[in-house]
Amino acid sequence: xxxxxxxxxxxxxxxxxxxxxxxxxxxxxxxxxxxxxxxxxxxxxxxxxxxxxxxxxxxxxxxxxxxxxxxxxxxxxxxxxxxxxxxxxxxxxxxxxxxxxxxxxxxxxxxxxxxxxxxxxxxxxxxxxxxxxxxxxxxxxxxxxxxxxxxxxxxxxxxxxxxxxxxxxxxxxxxxxxxxxxxxxxxxxxxxxxxxxxxxxxxxxxxxxxxxxxxxxxxxxxxxxxxxxxxxxxxxxxxxxxxxxxxxxx
Amino acid sequence: xxxxxxxxxxxxxxxxxxxxxxxxxxxxxxxxxxxxxxxxxxxxxxxxxxxxxxxxxxxxxxxxxxxxxxxxxxxxxxxxxxxxxxxxxxxxxxxxxxxxxxxxxxxxxxxxxxxxxxxxxxxxxxxxxxxxxxxxxxxxxxxxxxxxxxxxxxxxxxxxxxxxxxxxxxxxxxxxxxxxxxxxxxxxxxxxxxxxxxxxxxxxxxxxxxxxxxxxxxxxxxxxxxxxxxxxxxxxxxxxxxxxxxxxxxxxxxx
Ligand SMILES: Nc1ncnc2c1ncn2[C@@H]1O[C@H](COP(=O)(O)OP(=O)(O)OP(=O)(O)O)[C@@H](O)[C@H]1O
Ligand SMILES: [Mg+2]
Numbered sequence: 001x002x003x004x005x006x007x008x009x010x011x012x013x014x015x016x017x018x019x020x021x022x023x024x025x026x027x028x029x030x031x032x033x034x035x036x037x038x039x040x041x042x043x044x045x046x047x048x049x050x051x052x053x054x055x056x057x058x059x060x061x062x063x064x065x066x067x068x069x070x071x072x073x074x075x076x077x078x079x080x081x082x083x084x085x086x087x088x089x090x091x092x093x094x095x096x097x098x099x100x101x102x103x104x105x106x107x108x109x110x111x112x113x114x115x116x117x118x119x120x121x122x123x124x125x126x127x128x129x130x131x132x133x134x135x136x137x138x139x140x141x142x143x144x145x146x147x148x149x150x151x152x153x154x155x156x157x158x159x160x161x162x163x164x165x166x167x168x169x170x171x172x173x174x175x176x177x178x179x180x181x182x183x184x185x186x187x188x189x190x191x192x193x194x195x196x197x198x199x200x201x202x203x204x205x206x207x208x209x210x211x212x213x214x215x216x217x218x219x220x221x222x223x224x225x226x227x228x229x230x231x232x233x234x235x236x237x238x239x240x241x242x243x244x245x246x247x248x249x250x
Numbered sequence: 251x252x253x254x255x256x257x258x259x260x261x262x263x264x265x266x267x268x269x270x271x272x273x274x275x276x277x278x279x280x281x282x283x284x285x286x287x288x289x290x291x292x293x294x295x296x297x298x299x300x301x302x303x304x305x306x307x308x309x310x311x312x313x314x315x316x317x318x319x320x321x322x323x324x325x326x327x328x329x330x331x332x333x334x335x336x337x338x339x340x341x342x343x344x345x346x347x348x349x350x351x352x353x354x355x356x357x358x359x360x361x362x363x364x365x366x367x368x369x370x371x372x373x374x375x376x377x378x379x380x381x382x383x384x385x386x387x388x389x390x391x392x393x394x395x396x397x398x399x400x401x402x403x404x405x406x407x408x409x410x411x412x413x414x415x416x417x418x419x420x421x422x423x424x425x426x427x428x429x430x431x432x433x434x435x436x437x438x439x440x441x442x443x444x445x446x447x448x449x450x451x452x453x454x455x456x457x458x459x460x461x462x463x464x465x466x467x468x469x470x471x472x473x474x475x476x477x478x479x480x481x482x483x484x485x486x487x488x489x490x491x492x493x494x495x496x497x498x499x500x501x502x503x504x505x
Contacts, residue, residue, distance in 0.1 A: 151336035154304055154324050155350035155401065165353070169340050245339065245383045 034216045043220030051205070058201035062118055063190045066125025070182060074130045075175060078137025079163060088138070095138075099131040104192050111197045118200065121193035128189030129182035136178025140171025173243050180236040187229040255279030256437050257303060257405060261312030263462070264298050272298040274462035275312070280454075282404075285431060285438040287448040289496065290458030290466070291503045296441045297409055299463065303439060304330055304407050316405065326354070329403035333410040335390040337382040343369065344378040346393050350401040361400075368396040373426070388419035399430075405437045413443065424451055425480055445500065449473075449492040450483065457496065460503050467499055 008016075018036050025035030046052045081088040081095070107124055114120045144167050152166045168175070194203020202225065209218040257280040264273040272295035280286050288296045301307045303314050305323040314321040316328065329350065337346050344365050345352070351361035369378055372392040382390055391411055398406050412420040424447065431438065442448050448455050449471055459466040471492035473483060483489055 145336075147332060147334050147336045148338065150306055151330065151332060152349075152353065154306055154328075154330040155353050155397075156324055156326060157353045161353055166338070169338070172340070243340070245381070 031213075032215055034219065038216045039219040039223065042214075042216035043224060046217060046220055047224070055201045055205050058118070059190050059194065059203070062121040062193070062201065063125055063186055066122045066189065067129055067183065067186050069122070069126045070129035070133055070186070071179065073126075074133030074178075074182075075137050075168070078134040078175075078178075079141050079167060079171075081134065082138045082141035083163075083167075091134075095131050095134050098127075099135055103127050103189070104196070107193060107196045116197055120197045121190060121200070121203075124193030124197070125186045125189035128185040128192075132181045132185065133175070133178045136174045136181075137171055140174025140178075141167050143174065144170035173240060176236060176240045176243065180233050180240065183232050183236060184229050187225060187232075191225060254282050256282035256317060257439065258315040259299070259303065259312070260315065262299070262302060262309045262314060263311040264295065264302060264307075265310045271462040273302075273309075274464050276458075276463065276465055277312075278456060278465050278468070280437060280439055282437050283435050284453040285440060285451055286454040286456060287440045287442055287452045288456050288458060289442060289445070289448045289500075290463060291460050291500065292443070294458045294460050295463035296458060299458075300407050300409050300439060300441050304328055306330075326401065327403050328405045328407060329398035329401050331391070331394050331398045331406060331408040331411045333413060335382070335387075335394045335414075337390055337393055339382055342379045342381060343374060343385070343393050346382065347396045347400050350397055354401070364400050365396070368400045371399060371430070372396045388415045388423070391415060391423070399434075404435075405439065408438060408440045410441050410443065412447070420447075421480070427451065428475065445493055445496045449489055449496065450480075455492070455496065457499055469495055 021033070021036040024030075025033050025038070077091070081091055103124070106127065107120075110120055110123055110127075114123060148166050148170060149162055152162050157165065190201070191203055191206065194201045195206055196203075199207055202221065205221055206218065208214075209221065259276055259278050259280075262273055262276045263271070265271045276299060288299060290296055298307070302309045303316075303321070305314075305321045305325060305328070316325065319325075338349065341349065344362060347368055348356075348361040348365035351364060356364075366378065369375060372395050374389060374392050374396065377385070377389065382393065385393070391414075394411070412423050415423065427438075428451065430436075440448075440451065442451075452471060455469040455471065457466045457469065458464065469492055471488055473486050473488045473492070475483060478486075
């Protein structure tokens, strides 16, 4: 953030907004905005509670399974789309539509097809995540240095080796960028999936807190989910920085 | 065609899609254990011919025979050195040099042992765990050369290997390449733009005509290298004659 042409450190600007929040909360301008200090306190009480732990466990499991499926399916599909022109053409339009489509609108339909339960949530996470992964993998493989492929062929690489030892590693910066975006979308997928469909996990807690108007708990949960998504995205971003030199050398 | 030709090119023509005719009816043999250069104006199909010999692209007409076997694709008796080095940016020097062996399924310990020897051979000892982006252009090409040597191919195909390094490095490379060939029995097919480089390095210079490329003339400089210094060689009458002869032919192609 910049103010009057000066860069403000992230910590300071966060502190500023927390102060604003605290003041607004204390002034009781709105019932949905409790003071931030009370939100933090609520968070500290929720975090170790068995109820939260169980909810977080369920949510994490759905998230992990959905993300794993998105990776396992998304990366090969992306590679295929880049390598086989026909597949790229046929799937390209659909992937592009779905990557920007409001997936949440599909969730109620999923419910009708798959039923209510954890599976629906997993599928929701999967749908939120998979298309970005496909798209970025495809771009990465397309950008891969042709001469590396030629080099591998000249040393007798078989088709599979070209894909695993050259193309996928070449595409790693783009794949990681895709995975980072997918992880953020995946978190959204869990919460939306659990709230709209299966009333379980963190989604159930959100439902509970908002129904009973427990705004302090509600906001602390928002912050916790946000922190989770943020830390994960930072972890992936640090991996991305480690492979940054790829781009300059290909 | 000479009997000891290890590579034989017979009536090779190449027309790319989009109807660019790059090569027309090229026939020639490359003698075993010699360094031959392909020299010709830009776009005359030198890279195309080298890639066809390497089995990387198919010829439209004609065929290539290597060690009396028809070329259908790349093979272990041929190794490529690329103009742009083509090093894996995510792999260390050691792994890059061992990459050809890795693709062939040679066990890790064995291929790293071989790679280490080749790294010493090209003067890169101490850089085994360095990454390509940390190396200068000259050092990168040493890695490319070591990778080609590591698979122990009899025939080394080099496409303007020294064109993206500076002049001093280039001369040093040329000397080292000659030195290496004195120690190892290799057949080298070398593409270059440089008349001096061709005359300095070659046992045999194949001059190609402008696109579509055909063999215009074959020159054998016959320079007695022996133990003479590079500067002595560059003052050798046969060297100067070869440079002049090449220039007389090539100047006609420069519009
Ligand atoms: N993949 C391709 N598709 C179509 N045309 C091509 C392709 N590769 C090369 N050509 C054309 O074929 C001709 C010969 O190309 P080639 O790269 O073999 O020439 P070259 O002698 O190596 O040139 P240079 O000295 O510039 O490296 C050129 O006119 C080039 O534009
Ligand atoms: Mg070329």
